[in-house]
Amino acid sequence: MDLANLPLEWANYLSIFGFLCLFALVWFIPRHAVFEDAPDQSRWRDIRLWASLLIVLQLVIYAVFN
Amino acid sequence: MQLYPEQQKTADESPLHPLDLLIIVGYLALITFVGLRLAGRVRSARDFFLAGRTLSWWVIGLSIIGTNIGANSYVGAAGNAFTIGIAQANFEWIGAIPAMIIAALVFIPLYWKAGVYSIPEYLGLRYNQTVRVVAALITSVVAVFAIGVALWAIALTLQTYLGWPIWVGITVTGTIVGAYSIAGGLAAVAFTDMFQVCIMFLGGLVIVGLGISQTGGFSGFVETLISENPNHLQAYLPADHESYPWPGVIFGLGLVLSPAYWWAGQAILQRSLGARTQWDASAGMMFAAFGKIFVPLLIVFPGLLALVMHAQIEYPDMALPWIIKNVLPPGISGLMFIAIIAALQSTIDSSVNSTSLMLTRDVRHVLIKNADPANDLKIGRLLTLFLLLLSMCTAPLVAEMGGIFTFLQTILSLFQGPMLALLILGAFTRRATPQAGLWTLISGVIVASATSYAGVNMLYVAFSSFIYALIALWVLSGVTPPHPDKDLSHLTYSPWSRS
Numbered sequence: 001m002d003l004a005n006l007p008l009e010w011a012n013y014l015s016i017f018g019f020l021c022l023f024a025l026v027w028f029i030p031r032h033a034v035f036e037d038a039p040d041q042s043r044w045r046d047i048r049l050w051a052s053l054l055i056v057l058q059l060v061i062y063a064v065f066n
Numbered sequence: 067m068q069l070y071p072e073q074q075k076t077a078d079e080s081p082l083h084p085l086d087l088l089i090i091v092g093y094l095a096l097i098t099f100v101g102l103r104l105a106g107r108v109r110s111a112r113d114f115f116l117a118g119r120t121l122s123w124w125v126i127g128l129s130i131i132g133t134n135i136g137a138n139s140y141v142g143a144a145g146n147a148f149t150i151g152i153a154q155a156n157f158e159w160i161g162a163i164p165a166m167i168i169a170a171l172v173f174i175p176l177y178w179k180a181g182v183y184s185i186p187e188y189l190g191l192r193y194n195q196t197v198r199v200v201a202a203l204i205t206s207v208v209a210v211f212a213i214g215v216a217l218w219a220i221a222l223t224l225q226t227y228l229g230w231p232i233w234v235g236i237t238v239t240g241t242i243v244g245a246y247s248i249a250g251g252l253a254a255v256a257f258t259d260m261f262q263v264c265i266m267f268l269g270g271l272v273i274v275g276l277g278i279s280q281t282g283g284f285s286g287f288v289e290t291l292i293s294e295n296p297n298h299l300q301a302y303l304p305a306d307h308e309s310y311p312w313p314g315v316i317f318g319l320g321l322v323l324s325p326a327y328w329w330a331g332q333a334i335l336q337r338s339l340g341a342r343t344q345w346d347a348s349a350g351m352m353f354a355a356f357g358k359i360f361v362p363l364l365i366v367f368p369g370l371l372a373l374v375m376h377a378q379i380e381y382p383d384m385a386l387p388w389i390i391k392n393v394l395p396p397g398i399s400g401l402m403f404i405a406i407i408a409a410l411q412s413t414i415d416s417s418v419n420s421t422s423l424m425l426t427r428d429v430r431h432v433l434i435k436n437a438d439p440a441n442d443l444k445i446g447r448l449l450t451l452f453l454l455l456l457s458m459c460t461a462p463l464v465a466e467m468g469g470i471f472t473f474l475q476t477i478l479s480l481f482q483g484p485m486l487a488l489l490i491l492g493a494f495t496r497r498a499t500p501q502a503g504l505w506t507l508i509s510g511v512i513v514a515s516a517t518s519y520a521g522v523n524m525l526y527v528a529f530s531s532f533i534y535a536l537i538a539l540w541v542l543s544g545v546t547p548p549h550p551d552k553d554l555s556h557l558t559y560s561p562w563s564r565s
Contacts, residue, residue: 003313003526004306011302011312015160018320022164029171033561036175037343045345050352051167057359058163065152065301 015062019055026051086400093404094242101246101254111442114251115183115423116340125256126350129337131357132259132412136216145382147369151298153310155362161319163355165328170351173329176493176559178344185330186428192492192557193503195432202428205332208478209421213457216410227403240458247415248450255415256337262408269405270364276393277371290374318525322532326482329489333420422449479524483531484510491539496554502542510535
């Protein structure tokens with residue numbers, strides 16, 4: 001397979017697929033591992049939420065610059 | 067807005083305004099003061115190299131961004147954006163953020179649980195001490211030259227704006243960075259990085275605001291850009307693009323080079339290991355990832371702005387200096403000038419501190435059998451001084467022998483595919499054995515070198531050497547003696563079992 005002939009749209013599909021896989025991976029990590037050593041159990045300290053927001057922002061960015 | 071050639075300022079015009087000078091002197095005094103204030107806290111090697119494990123998540127996050135934005139980022143990225151457009155931002159987005167998320171959730175907790183000071187130390191525990199020394203030495207040699215390049219870039223900037231001779235620029239910068247790095251260690255480095263990043267973002271936002279207003283507002287800017295350069299707002303370039311083909315960007319940059327940088331880069335991860343809690347360490351990296359989303363505003367936007375304003379420049383790397391001279395008013399141009407200096411300084415101080423750590427512990431402790439850990443602080447400070455002096459001496463040579471630095475950077479990139487394979491199989495499985503690790507590292511670099519020699523694009527070299535190393539490590543681990551420690555629970559990632 002000649003990589004140079006791959007269509008440009010595939011880049012966007014692959015990116016979206018990659019970010020969705022990452023989203024699933026993030027939520028596969030158990031809660032206790034995320035809160036290890038955390039000063040308290042506040043909702044905002046769940047960094048899986050931070051990661052999810054980052055992934056959504058990335059999806060929006062790559063959709064805009066498609 | 068288009069500035070006609072006769073309206074555009076060249077490098078020799080636009081003398082520095084007194085307000086610019088005041089801002090520059092004020093910045094240098096503030097950075098030195100903050101750095102030296104933290105010197106009193108350093109009483110042990112742990113204080114010096116890991117800030118006594120006291121750093122909070124927001125300091126870590128800002129410091130990571132400061133360390134990450136270097137000489138190439140500011141000048142080179144703007145120049146590349148001038149040529150290829152928004153695709154340059156892939157280095158900040160898909161080429162950073164996914165790897166940073168995984169670093170925060172997986173690798174930082176892993177290193178934290180292993181209780182290590184450095185990534186080579188983790189590799190030493192997971193594989194053997196030879197892997198530890200090889201990893202530390204290669205990273206250290208490249209770092210010395212990288213610091214030399216950053217010093218040279220600062221000296222050139224000082225010469226351009228203030229007319230200082232190159233040797234004066236190198237000496238002044240080396241002295242200021244050396245003063246707070248040697249006295250205050252990682253804490254001083256992290257806190258000064260924090261100030262430096264704030265200055266960088268402030269300068270970047272001012273450029274965006276003034277640039278947009280001078281080009282007829284946001285819609286005017288976008289319309290001009292798209293009408294004259296239709297592909298400059300496309301995130302990916304065609305698969306047959308010579309430098310940045312999209313398969314290379316996704317597979318080479320996104321899956322190999324970026325993870326290798328964010329999961330194994332000592333200069334980056336050292337501030338995470340200096341966190342006050344594991345949560346702060348992980349949250350700091352995640353916070354830095356939010357910052358990375360906006361970094362293209364600082365380093366990519368100026369290149370696009372220069373294009374929209376029809377900058378008359380000889381080569382793309384002149385895009386940012388052109389913007390500073392033609393868009394920013396007096397006072398603000400001084401702010402942008404120190405933003406560039408700040409980006410370079412934060413890279414230098416972090417590299418000096420992390421290299422000193424690797425030489426003190428990962429090389430000295432392994433090669434000198436009776437090395438006394440009680441001397442680590444003294445040795446670390448002496449090595450910091452030595453590394454700075456060495457880099458100051460190599461700075462002019464780097465400029466004349468750019469080929470050598472390119473060669474060393476190539477060596478580092480050849481090393482990253484195999485290194486990443488060692489990290490991944492070492493972290494996620496108990497199968498990887500010490501001997502297999504060493505032989506995979508050596509043979510992986512040879513495979514990468516051969517592929518590179520054949521003229522293959524570096525992004526594909528990284529990906530192919532990574533795949534080779536994964537297979538080789540898996541196969542070789544089946545025929546070599548297992549790790550002497552049967553219980554690898556503290557060195558592998560297994561959050562599903564509470565241990």
